[in-house]
Amino acid sequence: MLIDCDTCAVRGAACGGCMLSALLDTPAERADLTGDERRAIETFARAGFDVEVISEPARPRLRLMPGGRRRRHVA
Template identity: 40%
Template sequence: MLIDCDSCEMRGRSCGDCVVSFLTIEVRPTDRARVELDDDQASAVSALADAGLVPPLRLVRPPRAS
């Protein structure tokens, strides 16, 4: 799973409540534009969010141009 914050339609409005911001606090405070998760990591983040332990991923990709 590739999370590209630069193309997220929720950027700015929901960053503070997104798991990407939660996971990258203090680690990369100025570079939150792109995070890559493998399938196992994405499943783990989803499980943590479903349990209420971390905020969910708020990524909303824009529709693809035809």
């Protein structure tokens, strides 16, 4: 299959919902989708669903506190 955005009849008006642009313009955190996940996304898109791949929220970073011993605050 050859997909050419330059010859697309709805280029510009429909680029936001195009699965091809979602896969090609993928930031690094979404680029690690497996082949099965990409096929599932393609299947939903072909069925007419508006597919949007969202990234997981960043996990909070843990900090080590200086001192090494635990302190308990009692009110």
